Amino acid sequence: MIDARTQTLLQQAFRRESLSMLRYVGEAFPWTAADGDFALRRLREIEAEDREATSDLGRFLFRRRIPPSYTGSFPSAFTTINFLSLEYLLPRLIESQRKALADLERDAAAVTDIDAKAELEKLLAVKRLHLSELEGLKVPRGEATKV
Numbered sequence: 001m002i003d004a005r006t007q008t009l010l011q012q013a014f015r016r017e018s019l020s021m022l023r024y025v026g027e028a029f030p031w032t033a034a035d036g037d038f039a040l041r042r043l044r045e046i047e048a049e050d051r052e053a054t055s056d057l058g059r060f061l062f063r064r065r066i067p068p069s070y071t072g073s074f075p076s077a078f079t080t081i082n083f084l085s086l087e088y089l090l091p092r093l094i095e096s097q098r099k100a101l102a103d104l105e106r107d108a109a110a111v112t113d114i115d116a117k118a119e120l121e122k123l124l125a126v127k128r129l130h131l132s133e134l135e136g137l138k139v140p141r142g143e144a145t146k147v
Helices: 004-018 021-027 034-063 076-081 086-110 114-136
Strands: none
Touching: 004 034, 004 086, 004 114, 021 034, 021 076, 021 086, 034 086, 034 114, 086 114
């Protein structure tokens, strides 16, 4: 049986990751010049992998009969990042991923249930890999930064 504090941490982590900037950008139609197509394709793959890793946490919650908390909608501040260049978005996305990683690390350190900690560690591994990949993405310079 997972204690109430751990349940709350897992629910909050699931909600945060479901409403992350990476998730929003995956639906926000970032653009790039033709020579930046690889970076844009990789960003879409990273977002899909992130979505799957978050879904795995959700499935864990259901297996443990822990209802995910109300997810709600993306923060309204994200509406300002629709249809922007990947060059403009990438540094903001990297910073957002760093914060998400720190939040998950804090949660994992506070969780006492071994299985719950293992689930968070799996998500952390994906987040670390994606942060590294995002930091290494090359987007052609010189694009317009805002529409």
